[in-house]
Amino acid sequence: MAEQKQYRVDLSELDGVVKRLRALDKDMDEPCSKVGYGTSISKTALGVNFGEAEDLTSAHDEMQTYMDQTLKKLQEFIRDFGLKAHTVHGAYDDAEHDTQKSMGG
Template sequence: MRGTRVDLSELEETVRKLGRLTTAMGESVTKSKYNTYLPDGALGSHRFVESTELTSAHRQMKAHIEEIIRVINDAIDDFGTKTKIVHGNYQNAEYEAKNGMNGARSGAGE
């Protein structure tokens, strides 16, 4: 592990970017749920067989898109959480290494 260095500012930037991505995905969730609503009869009366089929296909696709967005959001949240944990761990290790060296120096002079 000697010589390995982690750029904490890059990890911080990744966390910020994930936050922005989560915000943008929130708009997609809202749009997929509420801006794609298709009321019954919007494509014709129930006597029009294709209307029923189209409405059913629309509902299935809407549910599929919502599920895809949920999976993407879960992946972003998971990655963001793990990135924050890794950042914290490296920050702690850096702090301990720095203080360990300082403590060794101050103790050696006594």
């Protein structure tokens, strides 16, 4: 009969990962908000009837949209990974308790 490999999960480390991801998610709120709403420039801020000024404000708007989408996607990834890590932690914790219970502990 083939020997089964046993793996052990460090629940405290997994819990630490969940906590760090939650903190990172919270820390992302300000940059996400700032890039979306705090970096706007008016269409006339760099001059009027000046082609390069229009090109620059247009490039700024495109970059602002790109950064906003990128940071939102990153925060979504962090939240998704954090939720999955939390779920895995709960499953392993439940399995550990079930094992202890079945052994009379």
